[in-house]
Amino acid sequence: MKYQSTALGEVVEGDDPAHPDIDKREQILERALTAWGWTANIYRHEPPAPRVRFVKFTAESQTPGASYTLEVYIFPNLADSARDRPHEKRIQITRDYAEHQADFELDKAGSHRCLLLGFYCLDDDEVVICAWDAAAYQGHANPTSAYVHIEAIAGAFRFGFARSQDAKGRYVCCFRPEFLHYYVENMAHLHVVEGAGTGALPGEETPTAVTPTALTGGENVIFYGAPGTGKTHTVDAMVDGKLCVRTVFHPDMQNSDFVGALKPVMQEDRVTYSFSPGPFALALRNALAQPDRENYLVIEELNRAPAAAVFGDLFLLLDRDGVGAGKYDVDFPTPEFKAWLSTSLDREIDRVSLPSNLWLLATMNSADQGVYPIDTAFRRRWRQEYVPIDYSAAPNGTLDIVMGDGSIQTVPWHVFAKTMNDHLTEQLDIAEDRLLGPWFVTAEDLARSSLVPGKVLIYLWDDLLRHHGREKVFDVSAVKTFGEISARVAASQRIFSDALLAKFSGGEPASGT
Template structure:
C-alpha cells in the first residue's frame, strides 16, 4: 500500500493524490514564480511531452536579475510499486525530442527544469526536482525517483533532499522555495547528479587529514540523571562551544546575523556569528581536532525552526561529514566565513570533526515537541536512573509525634520514585534523578531542598496524587513551607513509613545493600527478598 503525506508532516497509507491537469500546473507555476516582487510571464509551450509531460516557458525578473526557464513538468508523480515510500515520474518521450534542453549546463541565466508535482490540494503543492542532465540518453520510458519522506520534509521545513540509487541528487520544495531553488540550482546539483555521491571536500596536499566520526547525539532522561555530566566527561580535552535553547531563540541567534557594531565612533553592521557558526568555523580551521557544539535543553526552544535550513546539514555520511551542503545565506556571512576560514566556495557543509551533542527531558513543562524528521537525524542515548552514583548527603525529615530522622538522599529519592511509579503510574522521565540535588543544595537546617518539593508539588503532582507524597494536612505550597519551618511533618504517613523501614531498622551497611537491591516501584517486602541484586538500571 503506498504511503502519502500532508502539510502537517503526517505519513499514512492511502492512494496517490489526483494528478493536476495542465491548466492547474500552469497556475501553480504562475503563483510560485511571479511572487515576492518577481514579474514576468509563464506560458505553455507548443507541444506536450510524452503522455503525461507538459513543457512551459517562463521569463521572470526582479531587481536586475532575470531568468529564462524551460520547465518540463511530468504530472504522473505516483507510487513506484517497488517500495511503499517511493514516488516517481516517468519520462515517456524519446530522448531526442528534448536532448538540447537536457544537455544545457547550469550557467548564464537560461535553465532547463525537470519537475513533478505532489498536490493533495491546491494549498498543499510540493514540487519535486531532478537534474535533467542526470538522464542523458535515457530510454523511453525512464523513471525519476524520490520518496515520500523527502516530500514530508518539504512540507515541514520548506525544502527536502535525497540521493537516488544512482547517487543523483533530487529535491522537493514548497512553492515559496522555488526562487531559492532557481538561484542556487548550479550549486544544488553540482555534486552527486550523475556519478559518485558527495564526499568531504578534498584536502590540500599539505594539510593533515580531517578527523572523522562526527555525529549528532541527544542524551535524554529524567531530571538529575547526569546528562550534562556525561557530556562533560565526553568532551573533556576537546574544543567546545556551548549554548542553551529557549522559547525566544531564533535562527539568527543560533546561526548568526547582521548586528550593529561601533567602529571609530561610527555604527556599522557586520555579521556576528552565533554558536553554530563559531563551532563550524573552528572545526574547519582545526581539521585534526574534535570540536563539540553542546546544546543544552534542546526541546525548550522550537528546534526545527531554530535550525532552519541548517537542518539539511544534519544528514551525515559514514565518516561524519555532511551529505548535503547549503548556499551561503548572505554576502555578509560569506565574507566573515572566508575571512575566518579561508574557504571561498560559498557553500556550508558539516565537517566530519564537528560533533553536535544535545540534552533534553521530554517530560518538562513548557517544552516544544521534536518532530520525527528532526529527531531521526540524531542518535538517541538514554540516561537511566542509577542511585549507585548519587551524592552522599542526607536531609532531616520531620516525623509524627515530634523529632526527625536523618534520611540519605538516595533513600528519600528512591522511595519517592517508588510511590510515583507504583501507585501513581508516573512516567520514568518525570522521576527524581540521583543528581537532582547536590551537596551544595543542602540547607543549613538540613531540610529537604525547596527545588525538590516544588518540582514534586507543582510539576509532577500538579493534577493528582499529592496526598501520596505530602501530608494530608497540607493544602497549599505555602502551608508546606510553613509546616517545614515549624518542624511539622510535611510527608505522607505512607512515605514516612517506607522511610522508617529503610533508615530506622537498618544500619549503614545494611542500608547500602538495601538500596543496591531496591527496584523502582517494588514493594518493600519484595525488595528485601534479594537485598544484593543490582537494580535493572545498573545492569
C-alpha cells in the same frame, strides 16, 4: 598619514597604540597559551638594557594530545613601516643572527619550535598577535624588518584569524590570542604559499604544503533522561580538553541567534553593521580550520526552543554518511555568513556542510513543563542516548524526615530519592523521565541544610502533582498551599502522607543501592 585597526576590525587613520611593556607581553602570552585547556610554564630571558624591544621567552606548554617547548620572541606594538606604505606595519630584528640561530632553525613540525611574534595591543582585552615564519629569516642582517598589512590585523580583530603576504610573498598570520593554540599546531603549513617559490629565500627550497588528515566519526547525539541524572556531566566528560562551543536553547531563540546575523555596533559617532557569528558559525569555523581535531557544538536544553525552526535550512545538514560527514550541503543563510567564514578560513567556501570532525551534542528532558515537542523527522537524525537514574552516583548527604508522631528520621539522600521515586511509580504511574535524578540536588545543597530542599518540594508540588495525586505524597489535611509546606518544613513539622512515611519508617529499601 597612519592607518590603524579598531577593535571592531575597521581600518581608520590614527597614531600607533601605546607599546605594551615586557610584563604585559608576558601576561598576554600566558593568557594565550593557557586557553582551551592548555597548561604553560613561561621563563623570561632578560635582554641587555639597550635591547629590551627584542624579548625572548621560553614556554613549556602542554595540550591534551601534545607537549611543546616554545622559544618565543615577542615584539611590542607594530610600528609604521617607514617606507611610505601607510597600510603596512613592521617589527625590527635588532640582534645578530648568531645570537638566535639555533632557535630560528628549529623544525616547525617538531615539539621544539620557534615563534616570531609581534603584539598589536589596543588595550588589555583587544590584542592581535602577528606571527612570522622564523625560518624565513635565517641568516638575516642586523637590523632586519618583517612586515604585515594593517588589513590583516583588522581581519583578525573582526574574525579571529587572518593572513597577509609580505613583499616577498611570505604569509604572515594574524590572530587573537585564543587562536595561538591553532597557530602552534598548524604552523608547519600556515606559512606555506602554494605554487612556485614566491615564499622562499635564495638557496631555500620551496616547502610543500601540508594538509592535515581529516578526523572522522562526528555524529549528532541527544542525551535525555530525568532531571538530575547527570546529562550535562556526561557531555562535559566527552568534551573535556577539546575544542567546544556551548549554547543553551531558550523559548526566544531564533535561527539568526544560532547561526549568526548582522548586528549594529557603534564606531566612534556612527552606527555600523558587522556579522556577529552565532554558536553554529563558530563551531563550524573551528572544525573547518582544524580538520584533524575533534570539535564539539554542545546545545543544552535542546527542547526549550523550537529546535527545527532554530536550525532552519541547517536541518538538512544533520544527515551524515558513514564517516560522519554531512551527506548534504545547503546555501549559506546569508551572504554575510559566507563572507565571514571564507575570510576566517582564508579560502572561498561556497556551501555549508557538516565536516566529519564536528560533533553535535544536545541535552534535554522531554518531561519538563514549558518545552517544545521535537518532531520525529528532526529527532531521528540524532542518536538517542538515555541517561538512567543511578543512585550509586548520588552525592553524599542526609535529609531529616518528620514522621507522623513528630519524631525525626534521618535518611541518606539517595535513599530519599529512591523511596520517593518508587512511591511515585507505584501510586501514580509517574514516567521514569519525570522522577528525581541523583543529582537533582548537589553536595552543596545537602551540606547547607538537612531540611528537604525547597527545589525538591516545588518540583513535586507544582511540576509532577499540579493536577492530581498530591494526596499520595503530601499530608493534604495539613497543607493546602506550597507556602504552608515551606513554613512547616522550617518549623520541623510533618508534610508527607501516611503512605509515604510508612515507606520511610522501614529504613533503607532492600533494593536500594
